[in-house]
Amino acid sequence: MKISVTDRDGNKQILEADTNSTLMEIIRDEGIDIEAACGGCCACATCHVYIDDKWIHKLDPIDDDEESMLDQAFDVKKNSRLSCQIQLNDELDGLELELAPE
Amino acid sequence: MIEKTDVVIIGAGPVGLFAIFELGLLNISCHVIDNLDKPGGQCAELYPEKPIYDIPSRVSISGQELTDDLLAQAKPFKPVYHLSQQVEKIEKLESNEWLIMTSVNKSIQAKCIVIAAGAGSFVPRKLPIKDIEHLEEKNILYAVRNKSILEGKKLLIVGGGDSALDWTNELSKASNVTLMHRRKEFKASPDSVSKMLELEKDKKVNFLLGQIQGIEDLKNDKIKVITKNNEETENFEVDYLLPFFGLKMELGPIANWGLNLDENLIKVDTEKFETSVPSIFAIGDINTYPGKLKLILSGFHEAALMAQECFKYCYPDKKNIFRYTTSSKELQKKLTSI
Numbered sequence: 001m002k003i004s005v006t007d008r009d010g011n012k013q014i015l016e017a018d019t020n021s022t023l024m025e026i027i028r029d030e031g032i033d034i035e036a037a038c039g040g041c042c043a044c045a046t047c048h049v050y051i052d053d054k055w056i057h058k059l060d061p062i063d064d065d066e067e068s069m070l071d072q073a074f075d076v077k078k079n080s081r082l083s084c085q086i087q088l089n090d091e092l093d094g095l096e097l098e099l100a101p102e
Numbered sequence: 103m104i105e106k107t108d109v110v111i112i113g114a115g116p117v118g119l120f121a122i123f124e125l126g127l128l129n130i131s132c133h134v135i136d137n138l139d140k141p142g143g144q145c146a147e148l149y150p151e152k153p154i155y156d157i158p159s160r161v162s163i164s165g166q167e168l169t170d171d172l173l174a175q176a177k178p179f180k181p182v183y184h185l186s187q188q189v190e191k192i193e194k195l196e197s198n199e200w201l202i203m204t205s206v207n208k209s210i211q212a213k214c215i216v217i218a219a220g221a222g223s224f225v226p227r228k229l230p231i232k233d234i235e236h237l238e239e240k241n242i243l244y245a246v247r248n249k250s251i252l253e254g255k256k257l258l259i260v261g262g263g264d265s266a267l268d269w270t271n272e273l274s275k276a277s278n279v280t281l282m283h284r285r286k287e288f289k290a291s292p293d294s295v296s297k298m299l300e301l302e303k304d305k306k307v308n309f310l311l312g313q314i315q316g317i318e319d320l321k322n323d324k325i326k327v328i329t330k331n332n333e334e335t336e337n338f339e340v341d342y343l344l345p346f347f348g349l350k351m352e353l354g355p356i357a358n359w360g361l362n363l364d365e366n367l368i369k370v371d372t373e374k375f376e377t378s379v380p381s382i383f384a385i386g387d388i389n390t391y392p393g394k395l396k397l398i399l400s401g402f403h404e405a406a407l408m409a410q411e412c413f414k415y416c417y418p419d420k421k422n423i424f425r426y427t428t429s430s431k432e433l434q435k436k437l438t439s440i
Contacts, residue, residue, distance in 0.1 A: 037221060037351055039396075043148040046350065068289045071262040072348035074230050075313060076284050101230040 001093035007032060008099050017088055023049070023097070024084035034099060040084035042066055045073040047083040052096035059086060074101055103209075107133045107182070108416045110202045110212040112189050112356070115143020117386030117401030118218035119172035124409040125216075126179030127425075127433060130416050133182045133210050135189055135202070137223035142169035144220055147349065158399060168398075178437050184208060188223050190355050200381070214412045217368060217377070217384040218401070221351040229345055234317050241325045242317070242343045252277050258327055258338055260314060261346035262287070267294040269344060274301055280308040280338070282329060312336065314345065356388075364390050374411035375404045381415050383408045 003017045005027055017026045024047040027034045035046035042065050051059065056079045062070075066085045070076050080100065088095075109125055111118045114136035122132045140146055145154075145165030153162040160168075187204040192215065195201055202210045226244035234242060246252070246269060253276045259266055262283040267290040270281045281298065286309070288295045301307040312331035320326055320339065327338045353366050362369040362378035367390035370377055377384050385408050386401035394400070413422045427433050 035350070038144070038148050041149055041152055043152065044348065044350075068287075071284065071289055072227070074347065075315075 001088070001090065003088075003092070003094070004096040005030075005032060006096075006098040008101060017095075019088050019090060021088055022084050023086040023088060023095070024082075026088070027083060027099075032099070034083070035102060036084060038084075042069055042082060042085055045069050045071075045082060046102060048073040048076075048100035048102070049081055049083045050077055050098045050100055051079045051081055052098075053079060055092070055095050055097075056081075058091055058095075104201070104211050105133065105182070105209070106211045107131050108212060109133075109214045109216055109412055110135065110189075110200070110210055111216045111218055112136075113143060113218040113220055113223075113386070113388075114138070114141035114183065114185070115218060115220050115386065116145055116168055116172055116398050117220075117405060118143070118216070119169070119176050120402050121216055121218055121385060121405040121408065122176035122179055122181045123172075124405045125412060126176065126181075126436075127427070128409055128413045128416075128422065130409065130412055131181075132179070133184060133212070135184045135187060135204060135210075137186065137188045137225070139186045141173060141183060141185070142166065144351075145169050147224060154398070156397065156399065184210075188354060192359060198381075213381065213415045215382045216408060216412070217356060217382065217388055218386045218405075219353075219356060220387045222353040222356075222366075222388075223351065224349040225352050225354070227347040227350045229314060229317070229347075231314070231317055237317065237319060237325060241319075241323070241341065242345065244345065246273075246344070249273070249276075252342060254278075255341035256280075256339070257342045257344060258282060258340045259344045259346070262289055263346060263348065264290040264294060265346040266290070266344075267298050269346070270307055271297050271301060274307045279306075280310055280340075282310040282312050282314075284311070284313050286311060310336075314343075317343065373407065375408040376411060383412065 001017050003015050006012045015026055015030050024036050028036050037046045038044040066082050108130045109132045111121050111132055111134045114134050125132055146169045150166035155162055157163055187206045189202055190205050191203045193201045199211055199213050200215055256278045258280050259270050260282045270279055273279050302309045312329040315330045316328040318326040324339055327343055329336050368377050368384035368388055370384050370389045370391055372391050375383050375385050385404040387396045
């Protein structure tokens with residue numbers, strides 16, 4: 001499966017992904033500049049991304065923990081998510097997203 | 103006054119705390135410096151309540167429990183903690199010892215330095231807005247150091263956590279305070295939240311839904327904060343903006359100490375965990391070597407080996423006799439002294 005990531009300079013990259021990973025892990029392991037300070041346990045907001053509107057409804061809904069952590073993010077939008085909380089699955093092949101400012 | 107010790111440990115996270123124990127077993131005394139106001143590092147700051155499952159023999163332990171147990175384990179060795187300060191400068195003395203100077207002008211002399219700083223020290227997260235550096239520490243305050251300058255001023259506080267709520271409640275006594283948050287739900291202690299809502303009802307605090315979009319310098323000691331809630335924008339002229347978006351980690355002054363770095367990580371050997379500068383060691387998440395795994399348990403192992411080498415700097419004329427805590431009467435006496 002593949003996902004499409006647009007970085008903070010507007011450059012788009014297509015990454016090879018797999019269903020054993022979270023979205024944050026795929027982005028981080030590719031060497032793209034995403035801080036993910038807490039390592040993926042939903043304890044910071046440094047893996048904040050904007051999910052393309054076409055895809056947002058295909059994700060599991062946001063839970064209270066993630067919503068609370070988004071309080072520490074800047075410029076939170078309706079399509080804001082923490083990428084460490086998104087477990088990839090086959091339905092998400094082709095997912096498009098953009099990194100949020102930090 | 104210069105305080106003296108054998109080893110200064112930079113970072114009071116789990117690995118720094120366990121280093122006190124390992125050094126203590128070898129009769130090496132420690133001072134520990136941390137930028138947070140409490141020991142525990144990421145375990146205490148980021149995930150105190152979250153369970154950790156890969157600490158040997160602990161089926162499940164929370165970040166705070168692990169911190170508390172490590173503090174108790176280190177206690178017999180009487181470590182001295184210097185909290186809420188950062189090491190700013192180190193200097194090699196003629197005696198070959200180090201002089202370590204902190205952000206609150208404390209000076210400590212030590213034979214070795216152990217950097218156990220994790221991903222760096224916790225500092226407030228700054229706004230990701232361009233060209234506002236000249237306003238930071240002037241109109242934009244990420245921490246309140248001197249309350250009195252805020253008296254009678256117009257303040258915009260932003261955030262929904264404890265810092266934002268507590269400062270809203272405190273500063274509204276003497277200033278005109280607006281609190282802005284992206285939603286009317288807060289992740290702060292229930293007491294602080296109800297106090298804030300009461301102040302809002304009594305019109306002593308204004309609450310506003312929204313987020314920061316931009317900041318303009320009005321060049322008259324005031325700034326204009328452009329805020330947005332859904333599609334509506336609103337401008338605020340204020341004396342001070344206080345954004346509280348939690349903490350982030352930064353390597354800080356360590357980057358300038360001439361150590362061999364690899365992308366913000368300190369290179370060490372895997373025998374002694376010493377850096378490219380003799381008598382400076384690096385253990386835990388901050389170091390790198392072939393095969394490195396950023397696990398707390400790896401940091402514990404690194405602390406034990408580091409201590410063996412520190413012994414040579416601290417007691418150059420003594421032979422280090424390897425002893426187990428299970429068999430050594432001397433160690434047992436020390437460990438059960440309290």
